[in-house]
Amino acid sequence: MWRAGLLLWLVAGASVANSQIPTPLKSGSDFQPADMRKLQADDFANPAMLWVSQGEQLWRTPRGDSRKSCADCHREPVQAMKGVATRYPRFQSVAGRVLNLEGQINYCTTERQKSPALAYESDELLALTTYVARQSHGMPMSVNLDDAARPVYEQGQRLYRQRRGQLNLACTHCHQANWGRQLLTDTISQGHGTGYPAYRFEWQKIGSLQRRLRACYFGLRAEMPAYGSADLLALELYLGVRAAGLAVEAPGVRK
Amino acid sequence: MKSLQTRRRRVLGLIAGTALLPLVAKSGGAIIAADNDLPALIKRLSGNAKLTEGGIRLTIPELADTGFSVPVSIDVESAMSGSDIVKSIHLIAPRNPRPLVASIALSPLMARASWTTRIRLGGSQEVMAIAVMADGSARAGRADVVVSISACIDGT
Amino acid sequence: MALARLSVQSKARRGEAVPVRLVIQHPMETGFQMDTQGRPVAKNLIRFVVCRYAGREVWRAELGSGIAANPYVEFSLRADMTGDIEMNWEDDLGEKGSVRARLDVA
Numbered sequence: 001m002w003r004a005g006l007l008l009w010l011v012a013g014a015s016v017a018n019s020q021i022p023t024p025l026k027s028g029s030d031f032q033p034a035d036m037r038k039l040q041a042d043d044f045a046n047p048a049m050l051w052v053s054q055g056e057q058l059w060r061t062p063r064g065d066s067r068k069s070c071a072d073c074h075r076e077p078v079q080a081m082k083g084v085a086t087r088y089p090r091f092q093s094v095a096g097r098v099l100n101l102e103g104q105i106n107y108c109t110t111e112r113q114k115s116p117a118l119a120y121e122s123d124e125l126l127a128l129t130t131y132v133a134r135q136s137h138g139m140p141m142s143v144n145l146d147d148a149a150r151p152v153y154e155q156g157q158r159l160y161r162q163r164r165g166q167l168n169l170a171c172t173h174c175h176q177a178n179w180g181r182q183l184l185t186d187t188i189s190q191g192h193g194t195g196y197p198a199y200r201f202e203w204q205k206i207g208s209l210q211r212r213l214r215a216c217y218f219g220l221r222a223e224m225p226a227y228g229s230a231d232l233l234a235l236e237l238y239l240g241v242r243a244a245g246l247a248v249e250a251p252g253v254r255k
Numbered sequence: 256m257k258s259l260q261t262r263r264r265r266v267l268g269l270i271a272g273t274a275l276l277p278l279v280a281k282s283g284g285a286i287i288a289a290d291n292d293l294p295a296l297i298k299r300l301s302g303n304a305k306l307t308e309g310g311i312r313l314t315i316p317e318l319a320d321t322g323f324s325v326p327v328s329i330d331v332e333s334a335m336s337g338s339d340i341v342k343s344i345h346l347i348a349p350r351n352p353r354p355l356v357a358s359i360a361l362s363p364l365m366a367r368a369s370w371t372t373r374i375r376l377g378g379s380q381e382v383m384a385i386a387v388m389a390d391g392s393a394r395a396g397r398a399d400v401v402v403s404i405s406a407c408i409d410g411t
Numbered sequence: 412m413a414l415a416r417l418s419v420q421s422k423a424r425r426g427e428a429v430p431v432r433l434v435i436q437h438p439m440e441t442g443f444q445m446d447t448q449g450r451p452v453a454k455n456l457i458r459f460v461v462c463r464y465a466g467r468e469v470w471r472a473e474l475g476s477g478i479a480a481n482p483y484v485e486f487s488l489r490a491d492m493t494g495d496i497e498m499n500w501e502d503d504l505g506e507k508g509s510v511r512a513r514l515d516v517a
Binding site: 325328335346352353354355356358359360362363365367369371373374376410411 | 428429441443447464467468469470471472473474475476477478479480482483484485486487488489491
């Protein structure tokens, strides 16, 4: 309860800014303690790199009835996957819907490899997602908002501004109006997803952006949307557009 | 509501896992207490030798960002050759449900009597390292750590 | 799948202190946690890790629940002969893992 009180006090005492995008854009790691930033920058000690290694192995492993591996279609992952993560979520015309990176990987898994979809938050899906995202490390986000994706984007924007949960707060109250301020020993971030999948110490493993979004719902004492739900996908797309120009830093390291 | 309650239980479970609250004693007191005889543990690890302070350094942040993973280094002053050899080092976090974090037997193949890892801390406490030397003597190093917790509860 | 990463230089001069780093993918389940359905998660810790260099034991660590998930270890050994640096471990479920790297000493 005292945490709820702290949040309410903080929000009541601050005016809600109307601007759409925080300026200047700051990455999630900019708000992390020095130890987390150091770990994220250390390609060996960053524990998330274990999943990058696992993803690299899975990339070459044949799966499903097709007996094909990712590498059979996308020969040179470092080249073929370079910049891919900067463009997701996106409307994928073959699939006829907006897909995030996990959705695209599972689209390939089911349609191309003829294998059952990988479960959200399974080590396999996290490993492949992280491995693909890693190939865009340092590249600026450039999600293309075409007509087909726009309704999903607008849904995400609406959700981002909508109050929810027992704390009755919207994403904007923390990540738009109060970023940079303190909540206990945490510094409130701008709420970008560019470090995900990220290794979060609270999870003691790597997790997807959707897991992080669900954690925010939980923190607000709101009902958490299911993994892969329309709401979380819409928020992901909104966040992707909102972070335009910010460098992909996946896999990040977070408290 | 039901799902929120089970998640709350999970959050409490997470906390119990690192023994942040006195609550823990109610749910798992017997198990935890069994391992919690600190003087006996120290006696056993040091082989009954009298502990001398100094000659060993415990490097750990004064303020840990999270109790889930705290970087810690143990460095013992030793040539690691001839008779000046560290036989074993032990790391103890007295407020953890299981205070003995690690016991490491060293050999002279080490360049230095130094070992670094990342540990869980169930709350603010004085962490302790013991080094047992080849001559049977034992040294103790201590460091106070304040462990901060996250402002937002994560029940995922 | 026991996955681990080992960082060590490939060449060293005799007598040189060689830094070694190890990360193992493992949840280090304490046995004190519940899953999202409120069921207890069984304890599963890496019980021990042994480091060998050219067949000789460098250190042997017994680990407890106080070691962070995905264990990280850093130390230095004294290069004295060409050989493999090898890590072996086993967890509570009996799952074994190992990782090795060659060190050439001139």
